[in-house]
Amino acid sequence: MSARARGVRLACAAAWSVLVLGCRGHESVAVTHPLDPLDAREMDVARVVLVAGGRLGGSRRVSLLDVHEPPKADVIAGRPTRREAFAVVYDARRNETAEAVVDLAARRLASRRLVPGAQPPLDPSDAALADSLVRASAAWRTAVARHGVRDLSTVEVAPWSAGYFGSDDPATARVVRVDTYVRARRPNDMARPIDGVGVVVDLTRRVVHVEDAAAAYPPPDAASEDAAWRPLPPPTTDAPSVTGGGASAAAVRVDGSLVRWRRWRLRVAMRPREGLVLYAVGFDDGARVRSVLHRASLSEMVVPYGDPGPGWYFRNSFDAGEIGMGVGVAALRPGVDAPAGATFVDAVLADRRGVPHRRPRAIAVYERDGGLAWTHAGTGRRARELVVFALCNLGNYDYGFEWTLREDGTIAHRVLLTGAMAARGVPNGTADAHDSLAHPVTGGVAAVHHQHFFSYRLDLDVDGATPNRVDEIETHALDAGPANPYGGGFAAHARTLATERAARRPLDLASARRWIVLNPAARNALGQPTGYLLEPGASAEPFARPGSWVRRRAGFLDAAVWATPFRDDERYAAGDYPYQSPGGDGLARWTAADRPIDGTDVVLWYTLGVTHNPRPEDWPIMPVQEAGFRLIPVGFFDRNPTIGDR
Numbered sequence: 162m163s164a165r166a167r168g169v170r171l172a173c174a175a176a177w178s179v180l181v182l183g184c185r186g187h188e189s190v191a192v193t194h195p196l197d198p199l200d201a202r203e204m205d206v207a208r209v210v211l212v213a214g215g216r217l218g219g220s221r222r223v224s225l226l227d228v229h230e231p232p233k234a235d236v237i238a239g240r241p242t243r244r245e246a247f248a249v250v251y252d253a254r255r256n257e258t259a260e261a262v263v264d265l266a267a268r269r270l271a272s273r274r275l276v277p278g279a280q281p282p283l284d285p286s287d288a289a290l291a292d293s294l295v296r297a298s299a300a301w302r303t304a305v306a307r308h309g310v311r312d313l314s315t316v317e318v319a320p321w322s323a324g325y326f327g328s329d330d331p332a333t334a335r336v337v338r339v340d341t342y343v344r345a346r347r348p349n350d351m352a353r354p355i356d357g358v359g360v361v362v363d364l365t366r367r368v369v370h371v372e373d374a375a376a377a378y379p380p381p382d383a384a385s386e387d388a389a390w391r392p393l394p395p396p397t398t399d400a401p402s403v404t405g406g407g408a409s410a411a412a413v414r415v416d417g418s419l420v421r422w423r424r425w426r427l428r429v430a431m432r433p434r435e436g437l438v439l440y441a442v443g444f445d446d447g448a449r450v451r452s453v454l455h456r457a458s459l460s461e462m463v464v465p466y467g468d469p470g471p472g473w474y475f476r477n478s479f480d481a482g483e484i485g486m487g488v489g490v491a492a493l494r495p496g497v498d499a500p501a502g503a504t505f506v507d508a509v510l511a512d513r514r515g516v517p518h519r520r521p522r523a524i525a526v527y528e529r530d531g532g533l534a535w536t537h538a539g540t541g542r543r544a545r546e547l548v549v550f551a552l553c554n555l556g557n558y559d560y561g562f563e564w565t566l567r568e569d570g571t572i573a574h575r576v577l578l579t580g581a582m583a584a585r586g587v588p589n590g591t592a593d594a595h596d597s598l599a600h601p602v603t604g605g606v607a608a609v610h611h612q613h614f615f616s617y618r619l620d621l622d623v624d625g626a627t628p629n630r631v632d633e634i635e636t637h638a639l640d641a642g643p644a645n646p647y648g649g650g651f652a653a654h655a656r657t658l659a660t661e662r663a664a665r666r667p668l669d670l671a672s673a674r675r676w677i678v679l680n681p682a683a684r685n686a687l688g689q690p691t692g693y694l695l696e697p698g699a700s701a702e703p704f705a706r707p708g709s710w711v712r713r714r715a716g717f718l719d720a721a722v723w724a725t726p727f728r729d730d731e732r733y734a735a736g737d738y739p740y741q742s743p744g745g746d747g748l749a750r751w752t753a754a755d756r757p758i759d760g761t762d763v764v765l766w767y768t769l770g771v772t773h774n775p776r777p778e779d780w781p782i783m784p785v786q787e788a789g790f791r792l793i794p795v796g797f798f799d800r801n802p803t804i805g806d807r
């Protein structure tokens with residue numbers, strides 16, 4: 162979107178819908194939207210206000226600078242909203258975290274508060290300080306030397322989020338844990354781990370504590386690293402290959418955050434914490450644009466590793482809340498990360514000083530072939546689908562987030578996992594000695610078993626924000642007896658989940674359990690309430706024990722599905738500040754009140770899991786592994802909506 166367009170709106174502080182792209186029949190669409198991320202000019206205003214008020218600069222740095230979203234009620238009603246910036250500022254000297262809201266039109270600080278005991282995400286300043294403290298530590302140098310590494314100029318240290326294990330009070334300590342590696346020659350920094358050297362750094366007190374495992378053996382050598390990059394002999398066929406995905410940008414219109422493709426209308430944004438966010442998603446049925454999703458985002462994620470030993474037990478990265486998914490957004494390479502024919506959308510993110518930086522090609526939007534749409538008796542047609550894609554690099558891992566919208570009303574989400582697995586060194590020649598906790602993947606390297614959990618916040622507004630409800634659908638075999646004489650009978654049953662506690666639900670393969678968000682005030686031609694159904698894909702149960710620190714901190718793992726009544730300030734499943742958090746926050750805390758959800762503006766939360774048992778084929782860089790879920794219309798239409806479409 163142009164700065165000029167934003168300026169016009171800021172100047173008049175008017176209803177956001179006054180600026181329209183033009184009308185096409187019944188459709189008039191605003192260029193901008195109240196949930197749009199801050200642009201560079203707005204970030205500049207926020208920074209100037211914070212610095213002028215003495216709230217930024219010196220030992221204070223920006224941890225987060227993002228739009229302060231206006232109340233949803235105002236957005237839905239189309240009422241005028243204020244553009245505001247939300248900043249999280251960390252004062253390293255005082256070890257204090259503060260939140261500030263800046264009124265951008267008035268250029269003034271609207272509010273500010275300290276958040277006692279809150280630790281903001283790990284950032285490059287923390288990493289740099291941890292690096293220098295570790296390198297100055299005699300205990301660390303001794304530990305590294307014990308593993309046969311003398312030349313410290315070849316050694317890299319990698320910071321990890323600290324976790325929380327009953328000590329390291331976030332009110333008094335800011336802790337980073339550090340891994341040690343021999344510097345890699347290839348693009349996999351995990352290839353030459355110095356095993357068992359765990360370092361705990363308290364940045365507040367500048368204290369370094371080294372946990373060195375008893376066994377010491379040298380890290381893998383350069384030849385071992387190179388061996389993993391040796392290609393197979395070339396294939397024997399000369400047939401030309403097809404690359405790039407054959408995408409078309411021509412069918413897609415992108416104006417600022419607004420994406421229009423066939424019947425779909427949606428907004429896309431790159432946000433510093435959540436990464437790729439979709440909002441104002443609606444389906445144009447020819448008469449009007451019908452609301453489906455108000456906002457869909459990654460709420461939090463966690464990656465628990467199974468090895469309980471030194472250097473590993475703490476690894477439970479909350480990659481969104483402890484680092485920032487959008488902070489790690491990659492510039493997509495046309496023809497590699499996304500098809501060359503895609504439309505690319507830039508993002509603007511602030512650095513530690515609050516200075517905006519343009520991040521090119523943060524989001525790719527394109528149409529691609531969608532396979533077969535439907536067919537029967539010589540009729541049928543091919544499907545097309547719209548893809549919205551972003552790629553985020555979080556240290557060793559890379560996560561792709563792909564939303565696909567189809568002409569039949571389906572919204573599919575896939576998360577793509579690639580990059581370098583976290584690995585430990587093992588004595589050379591180990592083939593399977595570590596296979597209970599880790600699996601050898603190349604000479605001298607074993608990758609540790611771990612899980613990835615992604616918690617999505619799905620604010621479905623099916624034909625409007627309210628009243629929505631959540632029904633659970635289960636299918637059960639009929640009892641044997643006269644009503645089921647041949648034993649093959651089964652039937653589907655629906656029940657409404659009335660309150661938050663009732664809506665904490667596990668997956669259940671045996672009953673094909675599904676959840677549907679319904680709007681009883683909107684009916685299809687058959688008289689049924691219109692709805693969208695959450696269809697889980699492959700998933701995983703957490704192996705960390707109930708009551709363990711990671712389970713307390715990632716309380717959202719206690720159920721695959723949660724439902725809450727909408728609240729503007731309930732956005733992150735593990736709470737606003739998971740770094741060093743002792744837990745109990747987020748979904749676990751909010752839903753303890755057991756608020757009613759039937760008839761409210763329902764938010765559905767879904768956590769999908771991947772159990773990653775490493776294999777040699779995942780080394781040196783993992784082929785993309787994927788997991789996902791679908792939102793599919795149920796009674797939202799009267800029939801297959803693609804009949805008659807061309």
Ligand SMILES: [Cu+2]
Pocket residue numbers: 578582611613773
């Ligand atoms: Cu993994």
